[in-house]
Amino acid sequence: xxxxxxxxxxxxxxxxxxxxxxxxxxxxxxxxxxxxxxxxxxxxxxxxxxxxxxxxxxxxxxxxxxxxxxxxxxxxxxxxxxxxxxxxxxxxxxxxxxxxxxxxxxxxxxxxxxxxxxxxxxxxxxxxxxxxxxxxxxxxxxxxxxxxxxxxxxxxxxxxxxxxxxxxxxxxxxxxxxxxxxxxxxxxxxxxxxxxxxxxxxxxxxxxxxxxxxxxxxxxxxxxxxxxxxxxxxxxxxxxxxxxxxxxxxxxxxxxxxxxxxxxxxxxxxxxxxxxxxxxxxxxxxxxxxxxxxxxxxxxxxxxxxxxxxxxxxxxxxxxxxxxxxxxxxxxxxxxxxxxxxxxxxxxxxxxxxxxxxxxxxxxxxxxxxxxxxxxxxxxxxxxxxxxxxxxxxxxxxxxxxxxxxxxxxxxxxxxxxxxxxxxxxxxxxxxxxxxxxxxxxxxxxxxxxxxxxxxxxxxxxxxxxxxxxxxxxxxxxxxxxxxxxxxxxxxxxxxxxxxxxxxxxx
Ligand SMILES: Cc1cc2nc3c(=O)[nH]c(=O)nc-3n(C[C@H](O)[C@H](O)[C@H](O)COP(=O)(O)OP(=O)(O)OC[C@H]3O[C@@H](n4cnc5c(N)ncnc54)[C@H](O)[C@@H]3O)c2cc1C
Numbered sequence: 001x002x003x004x005x006x007x008x009x010x011x012x013x014x015x016x017x018x019x020x021x022x023x024x025x026x027x028x029x030x031x032x033x034x035x036x037x038x039x040x041x042x043x044x045x046x047x048x049x050x051x052x053x054x055x056x057x058x059x060x061x062x063x064x065x066x067x068x069x070x071x072x073x074x075x076x077x078x079x080x081x082x083x084x085x086x087x088x089x090x091x092x093x094x095x096x097x098x099x100x101x102x103x104x105x106x107x108x109x110x111x112x113x114x115x116x117x118x119x120x121x122x123x124x125x126x127x128x129x130x131x132x133x134x135x136x137x138x139x140x141x142x143x144x145x146x147x148x149x150x151x152x153x154x155x156x157x158x159x160x161x162x163x164x165x166x167x168x169x170x171x172x173x174x175x176x177x178x179x180x181x182x183x184x185x186x187x188x189x190x191x192x193x194x195x196x197x198x199x200x201x202x203x204x205x206x207x208x209x210x211x212x213x214x215x216x217x218x219x220x221x222x223x224x225x226x227x228x229x230x231x232x233x234x235x236x237x238x239x240x241x242x243x244x245x246x247x248x249x250x251x252x253x254x255x256x257x258x259x260x261x262x263x264x265x266x267x268x269x270x271x272x273x274x275x276x277x278x279x280x281x282x283x284x285x286x287x288x289x290x291x292x293x294x295x296x297x298x299x300x301x302x303x304x305x306x307x308x309x310x311x312x313x314x315x316x317x318x319x320x321x322x323x324x325x326x327x328x329x330x331x332x333x334x335x336x337x338x339x340x341x342x343x344x345x346x347x348x349x350x351x352x353x354x355x356x357x358x359x360x361x362x363x364x365x366x367x368x369x370x371x372x373x374x375x376x377x378x379x380x381x382x383x384x385x386x387x388x389x390x391x392x393x394x395x396x397x398x399x400x401x402x403x404x405x406x407x408x409x410x411x412x413x414x415x416x417x418x419x420x421x422x423x424x425x426x427x428x429x430x431x432x433x434x435x436x437x438x439x440x441x442x443x444x445x446x447x448x449x450x451x452x453x454x455x456x457x458x459x460x461x462x463x464x465x466x467x468x469x470x471x472x473x474x475x476x477x478x479x480x481x482x483x484x485x486x487x488x489x490x491x492x493x494x495x496x497x498x499x500x501x502x503x504x505x506x507x
Contacts, residue, residue, distance in 0.1 A: 027055030036194035050111035056104040058204030064097035065211040074327035088329045138189030142182035149175040226323040235315040237306040240383035246287045256357040257330025257350040263321040267299045276349035280357035291346040329503035336473040342376040344478025378409040385435045406439035449489040470498040477505035
């Protein structure tokens with residue numbers, strides 16, 4: 001990790017810790033210093049601690065839902081706020097909030113267990129037994145229900161579980177409904193009140209209710225959008241285990257690089273899977289490219305007649321539902337004048353859309369800001385290049401290399417015969433024998449710092465005398481180790497004259 005990355009990470013965590021500690025002390029002292037709560041304060045540390053952690057839970061449980069309001073986040077992302085806040089890191093923030101909630105739940109619950117036994121032992125005047133508070137009060141009963149819901153949600157959300165059974169994760173995550181209903185009623189019975197019966201709540205429910213209302217509205221919007229007329233036009237099976245669905249949805253407008261949720265009721269009526277749009281808005285139809293990796297994608301291919309060459313099923317008769325589009329980092333590509341797109345394998349999908357749109361806009365848009373795209377595509381096997389071969393070929397012939405430059409890499413180890421054949425066919429040929437493109441294929445893994453430095457130096461050389469600071473965007477879609485290498489390279493190569501902004505797509 002470079003110093004700059006370390007600095008950014010430290011700033012975030014210091015801010016988060018200070019914020020959480022601040023909340024805790026605010027809740028703690030609000031309880032401790034309240035003369036009206038003198039009787040309850042005889043319980044001392046346990047009640048102060050439970051109230052401190054209670055305030056953390058009140059605020060963080062509301063924040064937890066914020067990144068899940070994807071449509072609202074997508075709208076805010078296009079405002080000036082989008083320049084300050086990392087809206088593309090929503091899932092990371094959701095996880096940070098979730099772990100914070102887990103930590104303070106343990107603190108809050110432990111402190112309350114101590115409270116309840118102490119109420120029985122130290123405050124006999126209240127005539128309450130510990131078990132009564134645990135199970136018969138609103139606070140105790142809803143607290144236990146929330147803890148059980150959390151247990152299932154958190155265990156099913158573990159990375160291994162999600163990879164093994166995404167459905168188990170997805171359905172158990174809906175226990176969030178139980179969690180939030182418990183949350184709204186947690187303070188209802190008014191456990192914390194003054195001697196004359198006045199309640200001293202944090203109004204926890206109100207923060208979460210606000211965000212949950214937006215979320216519910218968004219879910220309804222999803223249902224509505226998903227039901228708008230949509231029809232499949234064509235389904236194509238590509239080499240390398242990828243299926244393309246071309247469809248028509250007149251009500252949908254989108255920007256290049258965005259993604260949608262796809263549902264095939266015949267495969268699984270309740271499952272919605274995210275896929276990036278590989279078409280561009282200028283095209284007549286929309287499309288997605290789907291790699292067949294698991295149960296749903298393989299069943300989808302079967303239903304659409306792609307698994308069986310003899311299938312006579314007309315895919316146009318299959319019902320398709322599409323919800324979206326949703327914002328993604330690559331939809332900022334046209335805001336920059338120099339862009340680097342790096343794709344690994346099926347991670348090419350967001351850039352297919354960006355590059356195709358560039359092909360149209362270069363001819364029709366006189367205000368096009370984007371001057372040059374360097375497109376890197378790294379594939380493990382030769383067949384993968386065929387997914388977008390036709391499109392890449394037409395773009396290569398349509399756009400000058402000053403506007404679009406390909407850098408294609410194959411990481412597969414070739415046998416001696418294959419190398420021999422390649423060399424024979426490549427010598428003097430206009431097109432690369434594997435990719436059928438003019439750009440020559442390179443073998444092995446790219447040295448990212450070296451490649452990005454070449455782009456940066458070229459941009460600097462082309463902008464000598466320009467006073468403003470130059471900005472290059474580097475978009476990436478693929479596995480985490482490459483993302484780290486690129487992010488570090490962007491930070492190392494940024495200097496007083498040029499910033500390399502790094503964006504990662506989350507598949
Ligand atoms: C924003 C986004 C864009 C994507 N774009 C593409 C694309 O253009 N082309 C492509 O081939 N793939 C894309 N994916 C991945 C694709 O959604 C999964 O490969 C697909 O859902 C796998 O489903 P499965 O049941 O066949 O496989 P499984 O074997 O069940 O799952 C394979 C992997 O996909 C993940 N996954 C499964 N279901 C879902 C789901 N409903 N939502 C999110 N992740 C899931 C699992 O965590 C697992 O790691 C994208 C994912 C995201 C989040």
